[in-house]
Amino acid sequence: MDFSLTDEQRMLQDGLRRLLTSGGTWDAVAEMGVIGMLLPEEKGGYGGAGSDLMVVFEEIGRAGSDLPLIDTGVLGAGLLAAAGQDVDDVLAGGARIALAHAEPGSRYDLAHVETRAEENVDGWRLTGRKSVVVDAPNATRLLVTARPEDHAPIALFEVDPKALDLRGYPLTGGGEAAEIALDATPATLLWADADAMLADTHARATLAISAEALGLMESIRALTVDYLRTRKQFGRPIGKFQVLQHRMADLLIEIEQARSAVVNLAGHIDTPDRDRHVAATKNLVGEVARLVVEDSIQMHGGIGVTEEYDLGRLAKRLSMVDHRFGDTLHHLERFIELSA
């Protein structure tokens, strides 16, 4: 058993942390080779282990970055590579990819796809609605899921985002998304039977967002401990009050639990019991995220919910982790089903 990082991973961690604290751009992050670290060699990358994803996304979270690395790097590049496409340009940072999969009524159900694909002499055309498509307003490539008929497998298509009238809106805690209406929109078929690759990339995306949550928790913890040490009321730092010491101690314990849950998933991302670990980790991380968000704000008082102080944005990002790739309730139910 060995929980340590490789030398290469440690260098990646240090480099990425330095880059992000100095306001790392998309191009700079891509140039560092970060996107390639998210894919294994057989798919054109040079990393792709669970621990690689954990290292990268913990740093993304620690910095509170809203770079769309999950969308382009994990979902986008992951699906393209699985569909046998060349991803060299994507790994070099030459594309921003959004995945239009979720629909207005799908909630967190990956299998819920009502968008219809029809083939005629000119090729494929898609009709349906996709919702909260993260980073779609900035995407240069758009992947879209649809079914040719009711019970057919989900197929993966590519649509030219320039052909759509996309109006973006901001996301809570940073980033953008769009609602997409497809009306006989021309599309290129990438893969006809995409259920397994969707499950696969979403499992990896769940690991990524869980690691991001962990990084956010660590930053929030540091801010809160610092505040407990410096904020004075009743003539002493508020961190001297036992009730706050215990509260902070409980947060520490739970954040360590979250770290272990992320380690568990990172270690099982390519094993047969992956899905049970996905459910366990996302459930636990969601529960801890709520505790960290609420208790860190409470220990800060009013300053914790002001726009000008860092905590608010970090807390918003952390809180939103429970609203992508399944929430605590969804994964609790999944875990029970998979454990039966």
Place this chain on the structure above:
Amino acid sequence: MNLDYTPDQKAFRDEVRAFLAENLPERLTDKGRAGRPLTKRDHEEWHAILNSRGWLAGHWPTEHGGQGWDAVQRHIFEMETTAAGAPRIVPFGVMMLGPVLLKFGSEAQKAHYLPRILDGTDWWCQGYSEPGAGSDLASLRCEAVRDGDHYVVNGQKTWTTLGQYADHIFCLVRTSKEGKPQEGISFLLIDMATPGIEVRPIRLIDGSVEVNEVWFSDVRVPVANLVGAENMGWTIAKYLLTHERTNIAGVGFASAGLAALKRMAKGQMDRGRPLTENPHFAARLARIEIDLMAMATTNLRVVSAAAAGQAPGPESSMLKVKGTILRQEINNLAKTAAGPWALPFQSEALEGANDAIGPEGTRRATATYFNNRKLSIYGGSNEVQRNIIAKAILEL
């Protein structure tokens, strides 16, 4: 033991219901249901409607324009108005300053200010907290120094709710540095048109601007604006904190919030069934409802004792802690119920600029969740309330 309202209380409840059915503008309830913020004009409109019936300050004595309601009547009124989706009464004049003036104010102050609160001439805000004086309110430093017939006020207040709408502010100010910090605080009424006052908005993470910083530099306030005696401010502040807050549990808000949550969750499909049929969601919803049923009765027990003439005192701390935890739990579950629709940032600042995203009931769930983190922070944080319980009830 009899848990029913008396015939008189039932008659009063019916009277309130009938009045609301007749007079509560649909435009205002629609705004409330959609979670859209009310403008100053909206608040004034509702205050005027209530005042025309003598119900804006029903708990004030009749000689000052109230109805002399007891605590149970107030409770009935609050429950009925929140259930009907009426705007809340802006508390600073009616609920806070009014009772203070009735108890501690001079006859001249009562005669001048009380009618102006009722008819909407004055909009009050509260100047209590300071950047260095939050939970430790008694350490406040905003200073009022006597100069002839005036006090000269210098310092800063913060978290002043709706200060941007206000033309008057009641402040706790330091008038003495002798003795314990609590003993050198006075309660002062300040006209915000006085030179030297600056109001700066604080933007919150839900995108709202409802709180402000208020800065005072050499602001001259007539000595006649002192309420009670000099250095008596802490007594007045404590009176406000414990005696005039029958609605502190927020039972009406919690009931309305729970009803809205259930409506919204029923419309959200979760793997082919309404979310309310997800057993894990249903369990959390049930736990909230069970807690709320008990808290409503805890609240009524305290309210009944208050109506019988026993001051609620430190029991209001209990209601504040339990009530805010419950309301925050409702807000959290609403955010959960919104699912992926919790992701779009839909702040009141963006209202109208963007098409709203997602089903109506989900749109404000995230903003409300973050905005209501304040419930356990303001009005004496829940930690301070627990200290009060430990000291005043448990005598620890």
